[in-house]
Amino acid sequence: MYKVDNRGYYGKFGGAYIPELLHPCVEELKQNYEKIISESDFKKEFDQLLSDYVGRPTPLYFAKRFSEHYQANIYLKREDLCHTGAHKVNNTIGQILLAKRLNKKRIIAETGAGQHGVATATVCALMGIECIVYMGEKDIERQAPNVKRMKMLGAEVRPALSGSKTLKDATNEAIRDWINHPNDTHYIIGSVVGPHPYPEMVAKFQSVISAEMKKQLMEKTGNENPDIIVACVGGGSNAAGAFYHYLNNKNTRLIAVEAAGLGIHSGETAATSVIGSEGIIHGSRTLLMQTSDGQIVEPYSISAGLDYPGIGPLHAHLISSGRAEATSITDDEALKSAFFLSRKEGIIPALESAHAFAAMEKLEYKKNDTIVINLSGRGDKDLETYTKHFDRFA
């Protein structure tokens, strides 16, 4: 019911709305990826790198003091402990192995906060493949440490100068690069967005998160199904991974947490499922923030990783069909929650993940429910932002 159909749709969302120029690239991927990723040598190499290089399985940690505060049994899926500091690397490992098998010599990627850019630069270094990362000119200024990391790893960081000079424009530039290099290049998209087959492919690579969760919950609680899973959604890759193996299990509630920025109706927000409408962005029919003329609106969030004007088509389908519940968290609520988690559990979360933790304040749940919060990344990259707000929240 929540599987993609053969044209790339989840319900009415998805598809591949791409210029003919991109058709051969996307078609090659569509024709080959399922076969390649189901081959045993691919699986073996993927699993081995996830375990020896990324550090999987990541722990499922029972957060005792946090649980006491909220009177529920709260587990944290520790994606922050992955190599490079976030879940993004699960996908880049998968895609680089795919690119190698498609004989691609050149990798391109887009990045907003720089986490996916770093994860891509990392796997390219690992495989010795040329890497070009497109990043909005504004984001290059805002996320200087990650730009340095990508450069240290040998990647070229190209500024996206068009449009609003942020993530959506970096994505446009990467797509244009691919149009101009259709034969030798693979485009590693970082989220469950873009034309079919990207949303499903990225979700599959990230589904290791919920596969591990099932096993770990069984060991710890005797029941593989939690009552609730909470994850933040920008494009939605960590949420897709955390929800994936639970999609057909209606007893587990799925909570997608979007960034409300300064407030849903402030004009400075990224709460796509609330103020967005159906349309096409980056080759996919989904929910996005746009004007009545179909011009894409620049989103806002304090968290660069949630600062995307659309959501993946799977999430658009889950939310509009009622399978997932969407909620949104403002900048201040996320900041407050980041400080709270740091003091309660000794874990500094990424600003993106802090939105998921803040959702505990709004969520309706029963006492002693088992809740898994996907801790998608660590907060080192956000230290400067946290420091700025120290007086208000510490």
Added chain:
Amino acid sequence: MNRIKSLFKNKEKNILNIYFTAGHPNLNDTEIIIKTLAEAGTDLIEIGMPYSDPLADGLTIQQSSSVALRNGMNLDLLFSQIKNARKHTEVPLVLMGYFNQVFQYGVEKFIAACKSSGVDGLILPDLPLYEYERDLKNYFEENDIAISFLITPLTEEYRVRKIDELSNGFIYMVSSNATTGGTEDSNEKQIKYYERIHNMNLETPRLIGFGISDFNSFSKACKYANGAIIGSAFIRALEKGTKLENTIKNFVAGIRNKKLV
């Protein structure tokens, strides 16, 4: 009869299609650009609906689109400008843009606005063939609005056949695998592609676009197709020129290799 269809019925060779972005350089230039292009001998005019995220376009058209949007261009205004321009000329007019613009405006409402303002055809590079057939084809046919799909050097033969079947204005033949405004492929590679498509004996006329910028590239394209499309080079000329009408007349004369005014 649809003006694009009658154009190709009456003229088989050297068809000149010029593209400009509506709202650029100035918000209200649309009418004068259409009128002057038509008077100067342009056979077909392609009007770009400026878009925030023009995926298939290179830097020149991206920037002209940003300027147009900043100037305040929107679809209702554009349709009224086109309606005014129609008072002066019967030149075929094609709108080029991205599917989200049509989708948001409402497909039915959009086609009706095309019909009433005098637009003859559409180019929507990111509209997939399957979705066109499923959701849009009926509206286009009922209102006699033509659609042009793109082919590239990498489009497989079965798709070229399908595109020939579905396109009913002209086929937009992209000269090389690149975004708009780039340079052309090597001569040999390109001619091989042009000849391959020519020998398929397609039913729909073909115009070659992307990388066509002057008399030489226009003439070469015309050898292998019914004509060619010039976009980025015209936009650059508009940006450099001082008096709009003279710039346009000189540009078209240059392409046709006629004496300048």
